Amino acid sequence: MAKILKDGATYSQREVVDLLVEFSSFKDRVEKKFKVLANELDGKSNEHDLWVNLYLVSTDYAEEAYNKRQKQAENLQKTC
Secondary structure (H helix, E strand, O other), rough: OOOOOOOOOOOHHHHHHHHHHHHHHHHHHHHHHHHHHHHHHHOOOOOHHHHHHHHHHHHHHHHHHHHHHHHHHHHHHHOO
């Protein structure tokens, strides 16, 4: 999962590189799977901001879905 970027927080060079690699691979996956969306973002004056926001929304969604599955698995184990 992506590490949340917070104002005033410090990050090592390795953490920054890891985040950039993750973002780049995310962008590549979206461009391959959602060509129409990628074409609509291409060339906009705020293209980078749109990609970052899309990335943040998707990582938030993925994290929420993961946490929900974990809670369901824990509840299932408790009831068994």
